Amino acid sequence: MIRAIANLIWFIFGGLVLGLLWSLAGLFLCITVIGIPLGLQCFKAAKLSFFPFGKKVDLKFSEHPIANMIWVFVGGWILAIAYLGMGLLNCITVIGIPNGIQCFKMTKLAFAPFGAKIVKK
Numbered sequence: 001m002i003r004a005i006a007n008l009i010w011f012i013f014g015g016l017v018l019g020l021l022w023s024l025a026g027l028f029l030c031i032t033v034i035g036i037p038l039g040l041q042c043f044k045a046a047k048l049s050f051f052p053f054g055k056k057v058d059l060k061f062s063e064h065p066i067a068n069m070i071w072v073f074v075g076g077w078i079l080a081i082a083y084l085g086m087g088l089l090n091c092i093t094v095i096g097i098p099n100g101i102q103c104f105k106m107t108k109l110a111f112a113p114f115g116a117k118i119v120k121k
Contacts, residue, residue, distance in 0.1 A: 003053045003054040003082045007051040007053045007054070007074040009034045010051070010052060010053065010099065010102065011050060013036050013099075014052065015049055015050050015052070016050070018046075018049040018050075019047075019049040019050035020046075020121070021047045022042050022043070022045045022046035023042070023043065023047050025034060025039075025042045025047040026039040026040070026041075026042030026043045026046060029042060029108065033116075037091070037114075038071065038074070041071065041114060043114035044109070044113055045109050045113060047118065048106065048109060048118050052106065053098075053103060054120060054121055055105075055107075055119065055120055055121065056105075056111050056118070056120070056121050057108050057117070057118055058093050058106050058117055058118075059109075059112060059115075060114070060116060060117070061112045063114070063115030064114035064115045066069065066105065067114040068112040068113075068114045068115070070115060071114060072110065076110060076112065076113075077111065079110035079111070080107050080108075083104070083106045083110050084103070086100075087100040087101070087102075087103030087104045087107065088100065090103060092108065
């Protein structure tokens with residue numbers, strides 16, 4: 001019950017926008033054949049962005065190191081820094097700590113999504 005309420009609050013106060021932006025980026029990347037693998041990773045991040053509570057990111061950087069390095073150089077590092085900053089800002093207030101933890105979870109996925117698995121806790 002608490003996860004459902006937390007996911008609803010997250011969705012209303014930013015999860016919807018984040019998920020739609022990740023989905024839009026995925027659609028634009030999937031237009032080209034070369035961008036399809038990157039677009040699929042955007043859809044993975046979109047799925048987590050909508051409702052992150054109760055899920056865990058298992059990062060396996062070593063499964064696709066070259067693809068992850070390309071992702072990092074193309075812009076993954078910028079996304080990771082943005083999520084890290086949002087997480088730190090959320091953690092300034094006591095009430096924002098749960099949302100900050102979700103931002104830190106998204107930081108891992110935004111930095112190296114290839115090989116990462118999203119699993120339920």
